[in-house]
Amino acid sequence: MPRLPGRGGHPHVFDTPSGEVRPVVVDEVAQLYVCGITPYDATHLGHAATYLAYDTLNRVLRDAGHRVDYVQNVTDVDDPLLERAKATGTDWRDLAESQIELYRSDMEALRIIPPEHYVGVVESIAAIAAACQRLLDEGFAYWVEATGDDSGGAPDAAPDLYFDLAAAEDLTPWHLGQESGLDRATMLVLSAERGGDPGRPGKRDPLDPLLWRAERSGEPAWDSPVGRGRPGWHVECSVIGAQHLDSPIALNGGGSDLVFPHHELSAAHSAALTGRDWSHSYSHAGMVALDGEKMSKSKGNLEFVSRLVADGVDPRAIRLTLLAHHYRADWEWTDGDLTAGVERLSRWVSWATSATGADDRVLELLRDRLSDDLDTPGALALIDSKIASGSTPSTGTIAAIDALLGIRL
Ligand SMILES: [Zn+2]
The missing domain is CATH 3.40.50.620 (HUPs)
Structure with missing residues (x-):
């Protein structure tokens, strides 16, 4: 990292x-x-x-x-x-x-x-x-x-x-x-x-x-x-x-x-x-959960990382889809969730191409979110809001997304 x-x-x-x-x-x-x-x-x-x-x-x-x-x-x-x-x-x-x-x-x-x-x-x-x-x-x-x-x-x-x-x-x-x-x-x-x-x-x-x-x-x-x-x-x-x-x-x-x-x-x-x-x-x-029930081997309602990757889904989009939910929450995997993850990745990747050397103070805010009970939805929302506001990312922010969220843009 x-x-x-x-x-x-x-x-x-x-x-x-x-x-x-x-x-x-x-x-x-x-x-x-x-x-x-x-x-x-x-x-x-x-x-x-x-x-x-x-x-x-x-x-x-x-x-x-x-x-x-x-x-x-x-x-x-x-x-x-x-x-x-x-x-x-x-x-x-x-x-x-x-x-x-x-x-x-x-x-x-x-x-x-x-x-x-x-x-x-x-x-x-x-x-x-x-x-x-x-x-x-x-x-x-x-x-x-x-x-x-x-x-x-x-x-x-x-x-x-x-x-x-x-x-x-x-x-x-x-x-x-x-x-x-x-x-x-x-x-x-x-x-x-x-x-x-x-x-x-x-x-x-x-x-x-x-x-x-x-x-x-x-x-x-x-x-x-x-x-x-x-x-x-x-x-x-x-x-x-x-x-x-x-x-x-x-x-x-x-x-x-x-x-x-x-x-x-x-x-x-x-x-x-x-x-x-x-x-x-x-x-x-x-x-x-998947199809209304907890994903489990005994029920057989499973979606696999390898199957999604084989279908051509970028693993970064899978990671972003999972990070969009707080780790303690019970939630249901849906196709809509994955689509949102794919679209988010695409927005982030295109935003990253405009990165400059200026300090945008995003690192500090990201650290705050994640040290507070691993608030990854908060961290993702922070980046989304920066993109929505039209701000230009710093190369430091792109490095922070790589190191802390594990997403290399
Ligand atoms: Zn054990």
Whole structure:
């Protein structure tokens, strides 16, 4: 990203647990962890909007003079990926590899600055298994026998390892609800909807999450101190995060469907493994709908970055279309939105051709907008109003649009 003169203001970002817009806590380095994709439907616009939100934060932090250490995981082995591979007759490794490649090229097309560490579960299996063993040794985990449906049809399957939320509440600074603020009834519903198994017999608490799933016939598995199997979802982020960052980090981000259980329970694992809070702040991007419903793999109502690009849409227009919505808002993707993005790009490009060396003070105003909870709609409106007023841009403004909004005119 191009360096701009002076320094931008320190970013303030909405924190879900407190419900307040607060300064991002930066020690020596701004440590960011954003939960990554499960690689089987890369990259729909809902995902693109989420990673663009934290790309904007990344840019604003750098512009404010901070060094950023950004970690993102990729859930390259998990139930939805395995189910999709099975349904399409593909090897799950080939599916993951091709989708990760597609995701990377989509992010590059959208000019998302890559994270410092982009880490897969498969490459982290040994570390995750070792963490599961530690949780077991230290009284944070217990075995649940596999019976009936839970065994995947194998009555002799080894037991699965679960995390004991009550132990975490007793022994660590973490408590259930501290991040999501949800009541228990809502947690139970969301757990069932989002990969949990509250109805499974043998668990101490229906909300206790899976740490390690013993091998089932036809599923990938790795030898480990906690038996042959594969990791649960939340522990993956706790361990991958801890390998590269020192908790508490500045901010754990992701889509708003990760508020519970994913972020809440990753934080529980992290507190049990380190004795510390995982993050100073939790930030969530809104959901993007298509045809009246949230874009999601289960509903199949997805629009993809790669499909739009293949249809000849300039990736800068896609970026501008996404930036026109505040990152926390839930909104619906429409053809009209994209048309507005294409037209805006064309106005901006032709405006940029008249740039001169004079200072027009737009940089300062752009910085103000973006450091205030990443107000990208405000930033876009600012540029639009300059164009509408007939003013001539400075070359500095064109550089600022490139550095802060990621749009090279
Ligand atoms: Zn995560």
